[in-house]
Amino acid sequence: xxxxxxxxxxxxxxxxxxxxxxxxxxxxxxxxxxxxxxxxxxxxxxxxxxxxxxxxxxxxxxxxxxxxxxxxxxxxxxxxxxxxxxxxxxxxxxxxxxxxxxxxxxxxxxxxxxxxxxxxxxxxxxxxxxxxxxxxxxxxxxxxxxxxxxxxxxxxxxxxxxxxxxxxxxxxxxxxxxxxxxxxxxxxxxxxxxxxxxxxxxxxxxxxxxxxxxxxxxxxxxxxxxxxxxxxxxxxxxxxxxxxxxxxxxxxxxxxxxxxxxxxxxxxxxxxxxxxxxxxxxxxxxxxxxxxxxxxxxxxxxxxxxxxxxxxxxxxxxxxxxxxxxxxxxxxxxxxxxxxxxxxxxxxxxxxxxxxxxxxxxxxxxxxxxxxxxxxxxxxxxxxxxxxxxxxxxxxxxxxxxxxxxxxxxxxxxxxxxxxxxxxxxxxxxxxxxxxxxxxxxxxxxxxxxxxxxxxxxxxxxxxxxxxxxxxxxxxxxxxxxxxxx
Numbered sequence: 001x002x003x004x005x006x007x008x009x010x011x012x013x014x015x016x017x018x019x020x021x022x023x024x025x026x027x028x029x030x031x032x033x034x035x036x037x038x039x040x041x042x043x044x045x046x047x048x049x050x051x052x053x054x055x056x057x058x059x060x061x062x063x064x065x066x067x068x069x070x071x072x073x074x075x076x077x078x079x080x081x082x083x084x085x086x087x088x089x090x091x092x093x094x095x096x097x098x099x100x101x102x103x104x105x106x107x108x109x110x111x112x113x114x115x116x117x118x119x120x121x122x123x124x125x126x127x128x129x130x131x132x133x134x135x136x137x138x139x140x141x142x143x144x145x146x147x148x149x150x151x152x153x154x155x156x157x158x159x160x161x162x163x164x165x166x167x168x169x170x171x172x173x174x175x176x177x178x179x180x181x182x183x184x185x186x187x188x189x190x191x192x193x194x195x196x197x198x199x200x201x202x203x204x205x206x207x208x209x210x211x212x213x214x215x216x217x218x219x220x221x222x223x224x225x226x227x228x229x230x231x232x233x234x235x236x237x238x239x240x241x242x243x244x245x246x247x248x249x250x251x252x253x254x255x256x257x258x259x260x261x262x263x264x265x266x267x268x269x270x271x272x273x274x275x276x277x278x279x280x281x282x283x284x285x286x287x288x289x290x291x292x293x294x295x296x297x298x299x300x301x302x303x304x305x306x307x308x309x310x311x312x313x314x315x316x317x318x319x320x321x322x323x324x325x326x327x328x329x330x331x332x333x334x335x336x337x338x339x340x341x342x343x344x345x346x347x348x349x350x351x352x353x354x355x356x357x358x359x360x361x362x363x364x365x366x367x368x369x370x371x372x373x374x375x376x377x378x379x380x381x382x383x384x385x386x387x388x389x390x391x392x393x394x395x396x397x398x399x400x401x402x403x404x405x406x407x408x409x410x411x412x413x414x415x416x417x418x419x420x421x422x423x424x425x426x427x428x429x430x431x432x433x434x435x436x437x438x439x440x441x442x443x444x445x446x447x448x449x450x451x452x453x454x455x456x457x458x459x460x461x462x463x464x465x466x467x468x469x470x471x472x473x474x475x476x477x478x479x480x481x482x483x484x485x486x
Contacts, residue, residue, distance in 0.1 A: 003321045003322060003325070006322055006325055007152060007153065007325045010325055010326065010329055011152075011329060014329055014333070015167065017186060018186070018336075021186065044262060044267035044268070044270040044271035044274065045270055045271075045274045046185055047258055047261045047262060047267075047271055047274075048270065048271045048272070048273070048274025048275040048278065049185050049188040049189075049274060049275075049278055050185065050188065050258060051255065051258045051271075051275045052188060052274070052275045052276075052278035052279040052282060053187055053188035053191060053278070053282075053334070053338070054255060054258070054338045055087065055250075055255060055275075055279055055282075055338075056191065056279060056282035056283075056285075056334060056338070059137075059140060059141075059144075059338075059392065059395070060079075060282055060283060060285055060286065060334070061191065061194075061195075061282070061285050061306070061331050061334040061335075062144040062145075062147065062148065062303075062306050062307070062331060062334070062335070063140060063144055063303055063391065063392040064079050064285075064286060064289075064392065065285060065286055065287075065288040065289035065292070065305055065306050065309075066289060066302035066303055066304070066305040066306070066392070067079065067231070067289065067302070067392065068286050068287075068288075068289025068290060069289035069290075069292050069293050069299065069302065069305045070229075070289075070302055071221075071226055071229045071231060071232050072214065072217065072218070072220070072221035072222060072223070072226055072229075072290075072293075073214060073221065073222050073223060073224060073226070074223065074224060074225055074226040074229060074232035074233070074238050075226075075229075075231070075232050075289070076286055076287075076289070076290070077224060077232075077238050077239065077242070078232050078237070078238050078239070078241070078242040078449070079242065079283070079286055080283045080286045081239075081242075082238065082239045082240075082241075082242025082243040082246065083242050083243070083245075083246040083283075084246075084279065084280060084283060085243055085246075086242065086243040086244065086245070086246030086247040086248075086249075086250070087246055087247075087250060087275075087276070087279060088276055089243070089247055090246075090247045090248075090250035090251075091250070091272045091275060091276065092272065093411075093414075093415075094250065094251075094259070094410070094411075094414055095259050095268045095271065095272060096265050096268050097414035097415065098113075098259050098410070098414050099259050099262055099264075099265055099268065100265065109128075109345065109348055109349040109352050109353055110127065110131065110251070110349070110406070110410070111124045111125070111127040111128040111131060111349055111352075111353040112124060112349075112352055112353055113410075113413070114127050114409050114410070114413065114425075115353070117409075117413040117420075118409070118413070118420065118422055118425060119422075120422045120426070121357060123409070123422060123425070123426050123429075124353055124357075125353065125354065125357055126426075126429070127353075127405070127406070127409070127429070128349055128350070128353035128354045129354070130401070130402055130405055130433065131346070131349055131402060132346070132350075133398035133399060133401055133402045134342055134345075134346060134398070134399060134402065135346075135376065135379060135380055135383065135398070136383075136394060136395045136397065136398030136399060137338075137342060137395045137398065137399050138339065138342055138343075138376070138380040138383075138384075139380055139383045139384045139387065139391065139394065139395065140391050140392065140394070140395035141335045141338055141339045141342075142161060142164055142165065142335075142339070142380055142381070142384040143161070143303070143384050143387045143391045144303070144335055144391070145160075145164045145332055145335040145336070145339075146158075146160040146161040146164055146384070147160075147303065147304055147307050148160075148307060148328050148331050148332050148335070149163060149164060149332070150307075151307045151310070151311055151328060152325065152328040152329070152332075158385065161381065161384055161385070162381070164332075164335075165377055165380070165381050167336075168336050168339050168343070169343070169373060169374065169377045186333070187330075187333035187334065187336055188278060190329070190330040190333045190334075191282060191330060191333060191334045192278065192281055192282070193330065194285075194326075194327050194330040194331065194334075195281055195282055195284045195285050196281065196284065197327075198284075198285065198288060198327070199284040199285075199287055201313075202287070202288065202291035202295075202313075205290070205291045205294040205295055206290075206294070213294055214290065214294075216294075217293055217294070221293075224238065225237075225238055230446045230447070231446060231447040232447070236450065236453070237447055237449070237450050240453060241447065241449035241450045241452070241453040242449060244449075244452075244453045244456055244457075245400055245403060245449040245452050245453055245456075247407075248400075248403035248404065248406065248407045248452070248456055249399065249400070249403045251403060251406040251407065251410045259271075285306075288305070288306055288309055289305060291309065292305050292306075292308070292309040295309070295312070295313075297309060297312055302390060302392075303390065303391055303392065306331070310324060310327060310328070311324070314327070343373055343376060343377075344373075346372070346373075346376050347372040347373040347376060350372045350376075351372055355372075393448060396448035396449065397440060397441075397448050400436060400448045400449060400451070400452035401433050401436045401437055401452065401455075402433075403452055403456070404432035404433055404435070404436040404452045404455035404456050404459065405429040405430070405432045405433040405455075405459075406429070406432075407428075407432060407456050407459060407460065408424075408425050408428035408429060408432065408459045408460060408462075408463040409425040409428070409429055412424065412425055412463060412467070413425075416467070420467070421466070423466060424462075424463055424466040424467050425463065427462055427466070428459040428460070428462045428463040428466070429459065431455070431458050431459050431462055432455040432456055432458060432459030433455065434455070435451070435454050435455035435458045435459075436448070436451045436452045436454070436455035437451075438451075439451035439454055439455070440452075
């Protein structure tokens with residue numbers, strides 16, 4: 001079989017397996033609730049792999065290695081060390097409490113969780129609206145996947161974009177959460193194989209003294225804090241913002257709501273362990289940025305570093321081209337693994353938290369979820385058609401703003417037992433979002449992680465002070481969450 005036949009055969013086999021898994025998921029999806037969070041019958045290991053794959057996605061596998069290529073060790077520490085610690089901390093702190101509250105309230109989405117926790121429909125509606133900022137991450141994934149398709153098949157980038165949209169939206173429309181979880185397990189295994197394989201394959205670029213090799217590029221490139229970088233130049237921009245923002249990013253709808261898939265709190269330990277181990281292995285992909293730099297490849301577009309590195313490494317021989325085809329398909333799977341989760345959470349959220357409160361979704365919730373999914377696809381395609389120069393920073397502006405707004409309402413809702421006043425969490429959410437947008441868009445803070453961290457600290461400062469001064473006096477008694485769910 002020639003290489004072209006192998007490439008098309010591989011992508012067809014992958015697509016068929018995904019559609020079969022989606023069909024199985026569709027047979028289990030009979031309501032808007034099962035479309036959103038399933039029927040509480042999935043293994044915690046399965047959910048952990050799904051979450052790890054959702055966290056990693058195109059950002060880790062395609063876009064973020066470009067930051068390492070340009071900015072060096074400081075970028076690696078920001079994403080690979082500080083970010084990993086932020087994920088671990090969020091899972092340990094939030095999983096059991098978020099599940100306890102969500103079970104007590106019967107929540108399907110984060111805005112619904114917030115509405116029920118604080119008995120404030122306006123606050124829940126506000127979070128539903130700002131969660132639409134997740135569309136910026138949809139754009140990142142669509143653009144990253146389109147780059148991979150162009151590298152695999154040599155088609156025009158816009159045609160590749162259309163193909164990606166049609167594929168992922170078609171299978172998510174079928175099965176919702178089950179399609180997302182089952183396909184993510186397949187995609188997560190492919191991602192693990194590729195991350196380990198590429199890490200081992202390029203290790204020779206480090207030689208016997210990796211640090212000395214990095215210093216050969218430049219002293220600042222090999223430094224913890226790169227004074228030549230406008231993004232990662234200090235302890236705060238490298239470590240503090242990396243930890244704080246990644247902790248907050250765990251509060252995104254397509255990530256934290258996976259906790260609600262668990263059958264009970266007894267599944268939490270297996271779920272956390274699976275997520276952390278898988279996620280740590282996924283971060284090995286960041287090293288591709290170092291390999292591309294040490295190999296001497298001159299790559300002008302930061303967002304295409306992974307694609308250009310792979311083409312340069314494997315296009316020289318027939319055997320290499322076969323390996324390259326599998327790698328590209330696995331990297332596409334990495335994008336799909338997050339994109340399908342965002343789509344499921346966004347469609348469920350729009351129906352449950354925007355349309356229903358407005359009296360526009362009294363019936364046919366499952367059908368509406370699918371219609372909304374199509375609408376999200378059209379908007380995402382329009383924004384990705386002519387993407388910004390650095391799509392990674394574009395996505396960070398949106399999702400980091402959402403993270404800055406979410407920290408206090410979710411964190412206080414989990415950690416503070418009993419009632420909490422709306423005047424504690426609502427201003428904190430608004431302050432967090434506003435500080436991030438003001439700093440990043442108007443005050444010259446180039447790194448969105450830094451501006452979002454400022455926003456998070458401002459929101460927390462308000463929240464703690466407001467909680468001290470009679471913040472437990474709610475206008476309406478919230479649901480009783482004092483009894484843990486077994």
